[in-house]
Amino acid sequence: MDSEPDVTLGPYSSPEAHATPWAEALALIGEAEVFWLSTVRPDGRPHVTPLLAVWSLGGLCFTTGGEERKARNLAHEPHCALTTGTHALSGTDVVVEGVATPVDDRSARERAVADLEQKYGAHLTRPEGTWYGLGEAVVAGDVRLYRLAPTVGFAFGKLPVSSQTRYTWPRS
Numbered sequence: 001m002d003s004e005p006d007v008t009l010g011p012y013s014s015p016e017a018h019a020t021p022w023a024e025a026l027a028l029i030g031e032a033e034v035f036w037l038s039t040v041r042p043d044g045r046p047h048v049t050p051l052l053a054v055w056s057l058g059g060l061c062f063t064t065g066g067e068e069r070k071a072r073n074l075a076h077e078p079h080c081a082l083t084t085g086t087h088a089l090s091g092t093d094v095v096v097e098g099v100a101t102p103v104d105d106r107s108a109r110e111r112a113v114a115d116l117e118q119k120y121g122a123h124l125t126r127p128e129g130t131w132y133g134l135g136e137a138v139v140a141g142d143v144r145l146y147r148l149a150p151t152v153g154f155a156f157g158k159l160p161v162s163s164q165t166r167y168t169w170p171r172s
Helices: 022-031 069-076 106-120 134-140
Strands: 006-009 035-040 046-051 054-056 059-064 079-084 092-102 144-157 163-168
Touching: 022 054, 022 092, 022 144, 022 163, 035 059, 035 069, 046 059, 046 069, 054 106, 059 092, 059 106, 106 134, 106 144
Parallel strands: none
Antiparallel strands: 006 163, 035 046, 035 079, 054 059, 059 144, 079 092, 092 144, 144 163
């Protein structure tokens, strides 16, 4: 799924604001190093954790161990959100909501790992990298790879002009 979302400017935007094009939001996702995954525990309490993510396979892909809290949450409730941005009063923050499912196909895992390694470089590919060996573990199926299929997203432009852009993807 690599379909373009519908793009609309939200009502709480500044009068001079323009909608952030999806290509610009996608570029911000591509440049972002850290994402925040929001899931829901089985008892209804929220859970938020930082992680690496990459736009691949038509959605946002990320990894986790099978027994980690986020994996257990997603097994119970796959609806979640990934957020990234500037963590400042200027720039643009991006949120993508959708359904995260494990990627079981080995060739799809290989494609996503290649995209992760291209994005994060030495952190994943060099022996001194913090996550060296992660790619091999994902391809082998020892670490879970999830793909968040987007349903709705938002770009929040901040100072000097406030904008709230909404992205919606067609349901398949």
